[in-house]
Amino acid sequence: GESVGLHLPTLSVQEGDNSIINCAYSNSASDYFIWYKQESGKGPQFIIDIRSNMDKRQGQRVTVLLNKTVKHLSLQIAATQPGDSAVYFCAETFRDNYGQNFVFGPGTRLSVLP
Amino acid sequence: SAVISQKPSRDICQRGTSLTIQCQVDSQVTMMFWYRQQPGQSLTLIATANQGSEATYESGFVIDKFPISRPNLTFSTLTVSNMSPEDSSIYLCSVEDPQLAGLNTGELFFGEGSRLTVL
Numbered sequence: 001g002e003s004v005g006l007h008l009p010t011l012s013v014q015e016g017d018n019s020i021i022n023c024a025y026s027n028s029a030s031d032y033f034i035w036y037k038q039e040s041g042k043g044p045q046f047i048i049d050i051r052s053n054m055d056k057r058q059g060q061r062v063t064v065l066l067n068k069t070v071k072h073l074s075l076q077i078a079a080t081q082p083g084d085s086a087v088y089f090c091a092e093t094f095r096d097n098y099g100q101n102f103v104f105g106p107g108t109r110l111s112v113l114p
Numbered sequence: 115s116a117v118i119s120q121k122p123s124r125d126i127c128q129r130g131t132s133l134t135i136q137c138q139v140d141s142q143v144t145m146m147f148w149y150r151q152q153p154g155q156s157l158t159l160i161a162t163a164n165q166g167s168e169a170t171y172e173s174g175f176v177i178d179k180f181p182i183s184r185p186n187l188t189f190s191t192l193t194v195s196n197m198s199p200e201d202s203s204i205y206l207c208s209v210e211d212p213q214l215a216g217l218n219t220g221e222l223f224f225g226e227g228s229r230l231t232v233l
Contacts, residue, residue: 008154034221043118043206043224044157089156091222098170099145100210102222104157 008087010109019077023090023105028071030092030103035064035075038107039086047075047088077110085112116141116209118225126231132195135228137207142187147208147222148180157206163190197232204229 013019025033031052036044050057050064050073057064063076073090090105117140127133137146148160160180161169169182183191194201204227211220 036224041226041229043226044222045224046221049221100220102147102159106156 008107008109010111012111012113013080014113015082016079019075019080019084019110021075021077021088021108021110023073023075023108025071025073025090025092025103025105027092027094027103028068030094032093032100033064033066033073034091034093035062035073036089036091036104037084037086038089044089080110080112082112082114085110115211116143116223118207118209118223120207120225120228122228123226124229124231126233127197128233129198131197132193133197133230134191134193135205135207137190137192137225139188139209141209143209144187145210146184146190148182148190148192149206149208149224151204151206151227153202160192160205194230197230199232202230202232 011019011021032049034049035047037047038044048057048059048062048064050066052068055066061078065074075088077084087107087109089107091102093100093102119138121136125133144164146163149157150160151157159172160175161171161182163169163182163184165184165187171177179195181193192205206227207225208222210222
């Protein structure tokens, strides 16, 4: 189930089940979105991205869905494995006169149960 | 892609001291970004460092507290000055995809982070 921890929301899933991590973004001008995975003691690593002219993109075991109407992004992980345990961040990006801006979501901790 | 090395990876510091974090990139990049990640929280941009000019700081961050150097296109440093326990965080160096940076359409690559604990 999903619960709110001290800081990070936590999603606990059984190994082998599918995981869905959600993210709400704020800027309707954002045109590029990225999901990052951050394992303990490491920096964030790119998982998958999607541009605003798409509503779905698939990678290996991961799918990102974009709903611009409600400014919502989701990451689906198929057949979740213990190695998927990490904190997942969404990032929205938009451009202004100064260049590309990245805004990170609050993060969700995914815990995979054996 | 870009490979980013940060030093130190972690340190324990005394209140009132300063620490400089180094970031080395394996490609030449125009902009380098410094982020702070407080315990259990998301990433907050501190400043953007361009080679040959002063860094641009985000709201809530000032040069006196977080001086930044950017002597060339592959290296930057962030100093956390006059540290207090509230500065205990992970500090992350980041760059855009060197091949896409000019197009402003690429992802960010991150270093492994420098975890500072201030006593």
